[in-house]
Amino acid sequence: MIIDLPHYLLLSAVLFVLGFFGVLLRKNTLVIYMCLELMLIAATIALAAFSHFNDTLDGNVFVFFILTIAAAEVAVGLAIIVALFRQRGTVQVEALNHLRH
Amino acid sequence: MTTDYLKSVAESNQWWALGPEIMLACAALGLLVMEIILPKKDRRFIPYAAMVAQAMVLLTVIFNFQTTWLGENLFGGLIKLSPWGQVARVFFLVSSLLVSFLGTICLPRTKLPRVEFYHIVMVVTAAMMLLVHSNHFVMFFVALETVTIGFYILVSYFRDNALTLEAGLKYLVLGALSSAIMLFGIVLLYGAVGKVSVNGITHTGFEFETLNNFLRHHPDNFLAIAGALLLVGGVAFKIGAFPFQIWIPDVYQGAPTPITAFLAVSSKAAGFAVLLTLVNQVFTPLAGVLVPVLSVLAAATIIMGNLAALTQRNTKRLMGLSGISHAGYLLIGVVASFTVPWATSAVWFYLGTYLLASMAVFGVMTYLTGPDDTNQTLDHYEHLAKQHPFLGGVLAVGVGSLAGIPPLAGFMGKLLLFIVAFQAELYPLLAIAIGGVVLSIYYYFGWIKSAYFEAWRPAATATTAAPQSAITTPSLSGKLILGLLALATLLLGCYPGPLSDWLPF
Numbered sequence: 001m002i003i004d005l006p007h008y009l010l011l012s013a014v015l016f017v018l019g020f021f022g023v024l025l026r027k028n029t030l031v032i033y034m035c036l037e038l039m040l041i042a043a044t045i046a047l048a049a050f051s052h053f054n055d056t057l058d059g060n061v062f063v064f065f066i067l068t069i070a071a072a073e074v075a076v077g078l079a080i081i082v083a084l085f086r087q088r089g090t091v092q093v094e095a096l097n098h099l100r101h
Numbered sequence: 102m103t104t105d106y107l108k109s110v111a112e113s114n115q116w117w118a119l120g121p122e123i124m125l126a127c128a129a130l131g132l133l134v135m136e137i138i139l140p141k142k143d144r145r146f147i148p149y150a151a152m153v154a155q156a157m158v159l160l161t162v163i164f165n166f167q168t169t170w171l172g173e174n175l176f177g178g179l180i181k182l183s184p185w186g187q188v189a190r191v192f193f194l195v196s197s198l199l200v201s202f203l204g205t206i207c208l209p210r211t212k213l214p215r216v217e218f219y220h221i222v223m224v225v226t227a228a229m230m231l232l233v234h235s236n237h238f239v240m241f242f243v244a245l246e247t248v249t250i251g252f253y254i255l256v257s258y259f260r261d262n263a264l265t266l267e268a269g270l271k272y273l274v275l276g277a278l279s280s281a282i283m284l285f286g287i288v289l290l291y292g293a294v295g296k297v298s299v300n301g302i303t304h305t306g307f308e309f310e311t312l313n314n315f316l317r318h319h320p321d322n323f324l325a326i327a328g329a330l331l332l333v334g335g336v337a338f339k340i341g342a343f344p345f346q347i348w349i350p351d352v353y354q355g356a357p358t359p360i361t362a363f364l365a366v367s368s369k370a371a372g373f374a375v376l377l378t379l380v381n382q383v384f385t386p387l388a389g390v391l392v393p394v395l396s397v398l399a400a401a402t403i404i405m406g407n408l409a410a411l412t413q414r415n416t417k418r419l420m421g422l423s424g425i426s427h428a429g430y431l432l433i434g435v436v437a438s439f440t441v442p443w444a445t446s447a448v449w450f451y452l453g454t455y456l457l458a459s460m461a462v463f464g465v466m467t468y469l470t471g472p473d474d475t476n477q478t479l480d481h482y483e484h485l486a487k488q489h490p491f492l493g494g495v496l497a498v499g500v501g502s503l504a505g506i507p508p509l510a511g512f513m514g515k516l517l518l519f520i521v522a523f524q525a526e527l528y529p530l531l532a533i534a535i536g537g538v539v540l541s542i543y544y545y546f547g548w549i550k551s552a553y554f555e556a557w558r559p560a561a562t563a564t565t566a567a568p569q570s571a572i573t574t575p576s577l578s579g580k581l582i583l584g585l586l587a588l589a590t591l592l593l594g595c596y597p598g599p600l601s602d603w604l605p606f
Contacts, residue, residue, distance in 0.1 A: 042285070043287075058305045062238075099354050
């Protein structure tokens with residue numbers, strides 16, 4: 001079987017949808033955060049595949065920018081999650097409902 | 102690929118064109134250096150140094166308003182300066198200056214480090230200025246993420262307050278979600294365009310012009326339409342338009358008040374600047390898809406924002422929810438810009454009046470909050486007009502302008518937007534918007550009422566007096582700035598000429 005552009009796009013779309021529903025449905029903030037990274041990775045796979053099959057290098061270069069940004073996002077995000085855990089002692093989504101009218 | 106082409110790309114690297122951004126970023130780094138080298142007793146001057154630096158950058162932009170590079174592709178097509186980008190630069194600098202001023206009121210109440218606040222505000226502002234000038238999706242995404250990550254830190258800045266951290270986490274998760282959706286849209290657009298060779302030089306779908314050309318020839322490409330919709334969805338999150346508005350009340354309530362102002366004004370304006378660029382320069386051939394989508398978004402946003410704000414008593418949530426409806430009115434301007442060219446001007450005029458009015462209101466709110474920043478209800482405003490007539494007056498002018506009461510600037514902004522909508526023949530949207538404005542007068546006047554008139558209490562509960570807020574008495578400079586904002590709001594309502602003439606259309 002020859003692995004072609006549609007296969008890569010299918011993989012990317014599946015990962016993206018998995019990540020999206022993971023963010024909406026999972027209850028643990030850390031798992032939600034992993035799902036967000038999964039969505040970024042899905043976009044990266046599609047980007048690398050398009051870049052390869054369209055024969056342009058721009059997409060490959062963009063991947064490095066995305067990785068850098070994702071790393072910065074994780075650094076800040078984990079810091080916020082850790083700070084929240086110190087204040088509340090939990091990172092479950094159900095417990096995060098104190099902001100109300 | 103010839104040497105001539107490489108030479109022309111090399112010549113397009115005009116670093117002076119990005120002078121304001123570079124100056125701002127260097128000044129931001131300078132603040133951190135100052136914190137290290139200055140003795141402890143002199144560190145309280147650092148915020149003022151930050152404000153002076155921003156004011157100088159602002160003057161630089163204003164004096165070089167007509168730069169030589171307007172409309173040219175710089176840095177090999179990454180950056181394109183436009184008159185609207187220049188307006189946006191001035192807007193973001195004024196806004197960040199006022200946010201820094203609010204920070205000088207708010208931060209001394211806490212024991213948290215202060216310099217980083219001004220540092221991140223300046224870096225975020227520089228990134229926003231790059232964002233509105235970007236002409237290439239890589240530049241666009243990197244600038245946008247710099248803004249977003251900066252905001253994650255700023256929203257959760259009061260890290261000793263559990264509510265602030267909760268707001269920070271909510272903003273983090275939903276912001277990252279919208280960024281991922283937007284990124285996927287960019288990738289789809291890139292994939293749809295593929296490889297375009299012009300005179301032996303390869304272009305890709307990352308470049309705005311190439312993408313626009315492609316869409317003109319293939320307006321019904323499925324991949325491209327899906328990508329465009331995902332991208333617009335990501336931007337809709339930033340401006341808080343209808344299905345993506347859920348984060349706004351919680352984040353606005355939990356964030357430090359200066360940052361709530363920053364989110365409400367700068368972040369929203371950046372979203373609209375980006376949306377206007379995308380709609381008017383890139384996605385013009387997709388008007389058939391985007392006009393209905395954006396119209397429905399605008400209508401739903403106005404209705405949702407106004408209805409949710411009706412019963413709200415927490416003022417920060419109220420500002421957030423009413424801000425959603427303001428985003429709805431502005432979206433009407435964006436929809437109209439497909440057919441009426443001066444709609445862009447009307448949108449920026451509205452954003453300008455929104456800046457003045459919101460900053461005046463947030464200024465009063467910052468003076469009113471005690472040590473717990475997240476809980477400020479309308480009850481805290483009781484006796485405000487009697488005890489602090491100045492703050493009460495500024496509040497009345499600011500809130501009145503947000504409501505769109507005739508002699509104030511907000512009225513002119515709404516009037517221009519409605520004229521644009523009328524010219525673009527968007528009658529149903531116009532009707533919804535006018536209905537929304539009428540509704541908004543109810544909750545805005547509730548706010549003014551609680552500041553000016555005493556609530557009647559039955560004698561039995563007279564002992565439980567209204568919750569007292571710790572009002573910081575404004576300093577002279579604080580009074581000056583708030584007074585200027587209120588005065589500008591009043592004058593622009595009577596003579597809109599100066600601002601509308603200055604806008605480049």
